[in-house]
Structure formats: structure tokens, C-alpha cells
Amino acid sequence: MRLKCMALVLMVLSLLPFTLEAQASGTVVQTNEETVVYDNRSGSLIQVGTLSAGQTFVVKKDYGANWWQIRWGDFDGFVSKRYTTIVPAKTYKNDVKWQVKVTNHITATGVTPIFDNTGNKLVQFATLSEGVKYPIYSKGGDWYGIAVNSRLGFVHSKYVVEEKNEVTTGKPTKPPVENKPTPPPVQSTPNGYIEATENAILYDFRRENKTMVIATLLKGQQLKVENAEDPTYVKVRWGKTFVYVEKSKVKFVNTPSYKNVGKDSAMKNEYFIPISGNSEIYDRSTGKLIPFAKLDTNRRYPILRKEDSWYVTTIGGREGYIHSSKIALDRGVPVLMYHHLLKKHELGRFTNVSTTMTDVQFANEMQYLKSKNYETISIYELQQFMRNEITLPAYSIVITFDDGLLSTREYAYPILKKHGFQATQFLITYRNEYSPEEQRFDYTDLQALSRQDINNMRDVFSYESHTYNLHDMIGRTGKMLLVPYREVVQDLKRSLAIIPDAKALAYPFGQYNTNTIYAAREAGFTMGFSTKLGYNNPFDDIFQIKRLSSDQQTSFAQYQKMVSPFAK
Incomplete structure (x- = not known):
């Protein structure tokens, strides 16, 4: 040895x-x-x-x-x-x-x-x-x-x-x-500020085909202009990015009436989520609380600092205060991990196995997400979020399945489709490659999806890699950590020959090291999913994405707490 x-x-x-x-x-x-x-x-x-x-x-x-x-x-x-x-x-x-x-x-x-x-x-x-x-x-x-x-x-x-x-x-x-943390922007217009002539929505356009409402600038309130060359929208800084307001709902002014100037780009990598319908942010520079914008309760907002019981954020170069009782601290995007689903009377040898749950439990969990208006996002949007290229709704969630098992066709697929959800399957492609077409489901066995099954469910599932044929244990160590580096790269590339659009790898048994990550990169992957517990935030390592899971022992109350975007 x-x-x-x-x-x-x-x-x-x-x-x-x-x-x-x-x-x-x-x-x-x-x-x-x-x-x-x-x-x-x-x-x-x-x-x-x-x-x-x-x-x-x-x-x-x-x-x-x-x-x-x-x-x-x-x-x-x-x-x-x-x-x-x-x-x-x-x-x-x-x-x-x-x-x-x-x-x-x-x-x-x-x-x-x-x-x-x-x-x-x-x-x-x-x-x-x-x-x-x-x-x-x-x-x-x-x-x-x-x-x-x-x-x-x-x-x-x-x-x-x-x-x-x-x-x-x-x-x-x-x-x-x-x-300074950032230089002053070069004004493309002689009018450096806008004033809302009516309540005016601030939009974020970075998500493809999904315009996001970030906040509402209240009538008569002002923000600093970043750029006004677009014929329809005025560009305003928000954190390290920008939001846009319709020109038809604002007028330009030369000097601001407010004194609470803030540096958007100095924001920390920490966020809060409004949890109250009273989600206004206030100007406190005069000693009085004057609301100047209303925040969306399904968004996360960058924190500039905390003062006593108040959190401070900025929009358009203007500091806004919101009381701590009106917000919760964001803990990041949860990624759920599932494997095998069976009906209760089918469990048999899978009773109390952590990677198996009943179809009823899964249905209840998905129904809860639907009732709370969670959006199931793709892993590529998660990647953009972690690179700080987009923001995501506070109630966003990623659903993943490891191993590519036939039980997902029987039980997960119809439930997800019913709710209009999307999910990702991580396939052990050697098994899928040799699975027979039109196979009958046998709940006593672990069967792999066939290529036909994979193609038939693309309206709900996207498919990523769980290796081609490295999903085995040798003692207590995953095979992927024991074979030569070059063989790992070759295996991963062979996996991509079957699912050529794949960009993400889930590490078998959650075991990986630095060389595993580099092999994944060399093979062409841009994301890596672990089994480490936790949530995912901007600037986290996209090759060490954390996940959460529930099993037969998880109560419904525990599940609700787990998927919440903030600690309750």
C-alpha cells in the first residue's frame, strides 16, 4: 500500500x-x-x-x-x-x-x-x-x-x-x-440628480428575461445620476451595480436637497431582507425620519453599516436607514440535495436510509415551497449570483438530485412539473449509458435513468455530471481520490461526451481535494457541488458549493427552518 x-x-x-x-x-x-x-x-x-x-x-x-x-x-x-x-x-x-x-x-x-x-x-x-x-x-x-x-x-x-x-x-x-473606496462617477449629463415626479420603480435588468423590481423611489425624493444617455431610462448606482428608472417619471435637478450622502460601492458582502410590509428606508440627516424609498420584501440589500438598532444601505449615492425589527439577515441561497424517492410501503431495505425519502414527504416539501412563492433557479443563475453578476430573489432555491435514479422519473418529475419547478440531476453517466430504454420501475432495486428517460424530462430537469464511472467507495475513500489524476480528467471528459452541455460536477460522496477541483476545471467544468452543509453567497468558491438535505427523520418544521433565506 x-x-x-x-x-x-x-x-x-x-x-x-x-x-x-x-x-x-x-x-x-x-x-x-x-x-x-x-x-x-x-x-x-x-x-x-x-x-x-x-x-x-x-x-x-x-x-x-x-x-x-x-x-x-x-x-x-x-x-x-x-x-x-x-x-x-x-x-x-x-x-x-x-x-x-x-x-x-x-x-x-x-x-x-x-x-x-x-x-x-x-x-x-x-x-x-x-x-x-x-x-x-x-x-x-x-x-x-x-x-x-x-x-x-x-x-x-x-x-x-x-x-x-x-x-x-x-x-x-x-x-x-x-x-476613496470609489472615484466619483463621470457625469454624462449636466443635471447630476433626479427627482421623482411620482412614485418611480427602480429596476435591475441583469437577469436574462427576468426584470427585477428593486425598490420604489417615492414622489419628490432624489437620487444621484450615474448616466442619463439612454433615451428611456436613467442609470443609478446600487451597491456595486446599477438600477434604472424611467425618465418619464423623474425630472433632473442640479443640486440635491438631501445631506445623507452614501458610497454605494463601499458596501460589505453582507445583506438583509425586509420582512415587514413597512419596508421604507429613511433619511435621518435632519433628525427626523423621512422615507425616501420603499424596498421589495423579496430582495436582498447590501449593508453599509449598522448604527445601534438601525441598518444602513445606499441607493443612488444616498444612505437609507431601516430598523432592525423590519429586516432579517440574509444567509444565502440554499441548494437542496435529494437522491432516491419511494412510496412508504416500498421502503423495505431503504427504511431510514439517509438518501431515501417518501414521495409524500417530497410532495409536502415542494408544496411548501410553492405556497411561499419560492423560485427554483438554475445552477447557472446560482453561478452568476456567486460571482456577484446578478442578484436573486430572497426566496430563491436550487433543487438537485444525485445519482440519476429511475425513481425520480416515477415520483419527483410529476411533482416538480405540477408546480412549475425546475431541478438539476447529477448523472453517473456510465450507468445511464447502459440503462435499457422503456424499463419498468422496480422499487426493490436502484435503477438508473436511460437516455430516453433523460430526454423525456428535459422540460423539468437539466443534467450535470456525477462522473462517468468514479462513483464507488474503496474502503472509506471515494474512488475519485485514489485513481491517477489523468484518469480523473479522462473520466470527466467521457462524462461530458454523454451530456456535452454540462458545466457542473457533484463530487461523489462529497469527497474532493484541491487536485479534484483542478481536474474538474481541466475537464471543462465551471462549478463543483459538495455535500458540505450551508448556504451560498456572492464571492463564495464556486467549486465548493454547499448543499442541504432532508431525510425520513426530518420534521416538516425542521425543513421549513432549513429552507428559509434567513435564520428564524
Whole structure:
């Protein structure tokens, strides 16, 4: 066994980028999508950050067919060539010599955005992973300058902790524009503010074909304009994104009548959900509570700060207060995990098995979601949400099934279809590939869906991967963790040959490690689902998506509490 383990370690090490002969390169690459930066100094690939999609970087060295080497702080990082394209020239201007000696460091307390400040606004071009230690190149106000390869970036002090008793020796450089969390927007119109001539809805258009009402600006109230060039809508900042109001319902004014100016982009990665019909936010700058906007009770709103019993948010550069009794703290989007369904009299050997529940229990759970107006969202919308590209209704939920079992055809499919719900199946595609067409259901056995079954249920289910044929246990360890790395990649690619549109992988038995994640990325997956309990929020790791499950022992009250978007 020790010889086998040693052989496996040597095989993994042979795949790491430091084993290849390096050649110097001034190549410029552009990232096609968000691309992970790895540290290989421990002998394993450890994620230390990401490069944002569409950004350019001058690589330090070319490592053959699979890897680029870049300078990541005071060590070398590696990015996969798979997610990059060579381009003629870099698109940024903030060059820096990373060789300058530095001694001070910061440590990221969470996923930390890195910004370019050379334009009229801050542009995120990379992130630091939680817990990563990084040298400081310069400091100005609330911002730290750091050298990402040969590009100067800025991180805000709220995301990091600085090590004490050290002196920064890096070359001084300018702080971000105006030394603020975000520079003031460039006005595209001489009229910098709007005033509602009637109650005016603020819309978010980022969800495809699903316009979302974010708030209502009350008649006579004002907000700061971000852009007014569109013939129909005025653009207003909201957090790190924008909302839109119809021009026909506002007028332009040159100066604001309010004093409670707020910085939308300084919002924390924390959110609240209004739980009261009285969901107005108030201006308190005069000592009185003056409502200026009404929030939607099925939305999550970013938190700027808390003051005593009040939470503060911002819309359009204006701070709004809402009392803590009117809100609940958002805990993220729940992802439900199911496997096998049977009628009560069919349970037999599946009685009290955690991966099996009755059709009646499942029906009651789905009926509850319907009664509370939950929206079942796709895993791709979840991905967008976790990348902070869209917001989602507070009452959003993802429904998943592992293993691709025939019982989902018999019991889950008609219930989901009845309620107009969508769900995702994670298929062990080897089993589905060889399942007979038009098979009869046998409740005493675990049967896999056939290709015919899969195609017949596409109006409810989307299909993702649970591997091709790695869903087995060897002792207490999943087979996926024991076979050679290259075999894992080949298995996953074979799975994609059967479900070519798949972009997500559910790890068998919830077991995975760093190399598993990298194999999934190399095979072409962009999401990974675990069995870790919890909820999912913006900037969480999309290759470690958390899930929740109920079983035969779960009470209905426990289920209601579990799926709630906030703790009750």
C-alpha cells in the first residue's frame, strides 16, 4: 500500500508546473473567463487567487503546453493556458516593478477584490483568496497597493489585516482616485440628480428575461445620476451595480436637497431582507425620519453599516436607514440535495436510509415551497449570483438530485412539473449509458435513468455530471481520490461526451481535494457541488458549493427552518 501511495504522489507531482523546463517569456495573455491562480510550493496546487475574465497580463515564463507562470506577490503562481488567449498587447497602464523589496504584508480575511484605478472608475482585475498573505507595495489612506505580476492593484483595508511592526520599503505610488473606496462617477449629463415626479420603480435588468423590481423611489425624493444617455431610462448606482428608472417619471435637478450622502460601492458582502410590509428606508440627516424609498420584501440589500438598532444601505449615492425589527439577515441561497424517492410501503431495505425519502414527504416539501412563492433557479443563475453578476430573489432555491435514479422519473418529475419547478440531476453517466430504454420501475432495486428517460424530462430537469464511472467507495475513500489524476480528467471528459452541455460536477460522496477541483476545471467544468452543509453567497468558491438535505427523520418544521433565506 505504501508503494502504491508513493507512486500516486510521484504521479501527481509529475503533473505540477514546477517539473517542466521553464523558458522566459514576454507573452501577453488575456483571460477568457475567471481563472484560478495556483501556488505549488507545497507539492499540491493550492488556490491563492483568481484573474478576472477579459483582463490582460504579461506572463513571467512559459511552462510548455499547459501553464503560464506569473509573479504572485513574493512567490510564483501558475495559471492554466486553457483559460487564456495570447493577445498582441496589454490593455492596462499601471505597470510596476514587482522586484522592488518589500517587508510589510497583508492577509486577506475573505475573498478580496483587487482594483485598477487608472480610469474614471475602479475596475476589478483579480482577487486574493481568503487567508493568503501578500506583500505591500505602497499604502495610501484606506488602500493598499500590491504588485500583481507586473500590474499595480489596490485592495481596500476592510478586506485585509496588516501585519504590524514592519516598514514598507516599496516605491511610493499614488493611492486610488481621490483616496476613496470609489472615484466619483463621470457625469454624462449636466443635471447630476433626479427627482421623482411620482412614485418611480427602480429596476435591475441583469437577469436574462427576468426584470427585477428593486425598490420604489417615492414622489419628490432624489437620487444621484450615474448616466442619463439612454433615451428611456436613467442609470443609478446600487451597491456595486446599477438600477434604472424611467425618465418619464423623474425630472433632473442640479443640486440635491438631501445631506445623507452614501458610497454605494463601499458596501460589505453582507445583506438583509425586509420582512415587514413597512419596508421604507429613511433619511435621518435632519433628525427626523423621512422615507425616501420603499424596498421589495423579496430582495436582498447590501449593508453599509449598522448604527445601534438601525441598518444602513445606499441607493443612488444616498444612505437609507431601516430598523432592525423590519429586516432579517440574509444567509444565502440554499441548494437542496435529494437522491432516491419511494412510496412508504416500498421502503423495505431503504427504511431510514439517509438518501431515501417518501414521495409524500417530497410532495409536502415542494408544496411548501410553492405556497411561499419560492423560485427554483438554475445552477447557472446560482453561478452568476456567486460571482456577484446578478442578484436573486430572497426566496430563491436550487433543487438537485444525485445519482440519476429511475425513481425520480416515477415520483419527483410529476411533482416538480405540477408546480412549475425546475431541478438539476447529477448523472453517473456510465450507468445511464447502459440503462435499457422503456424499463419498468422496480422499487426493490436502484435503477438508473436511460437516455430516453433523460430526454423525456428535459422540460423539468437539466443534467450535470456525477462522473462517468468514479462513483464507488474503496474502503472509506471515494474512488475519485485514489485513481491517477489523468484518469480523473479522462473520466470527466467521457462524462461530458454523454451530456456535452454540462458545466457542473457533484463530487461523489462529497469527497474532493484541491487536485479534484483542478481536474474538474481541466475537464471543462465551471462549478463543483459538495455535500458540505450551508448556504451560498456572492464571492463564495464556486467549486465548493454547499448543499442541504432532508431525510425520513426530518420534521416538516425542521425543513421549513432549513429552507428559509434567513435564520428564524
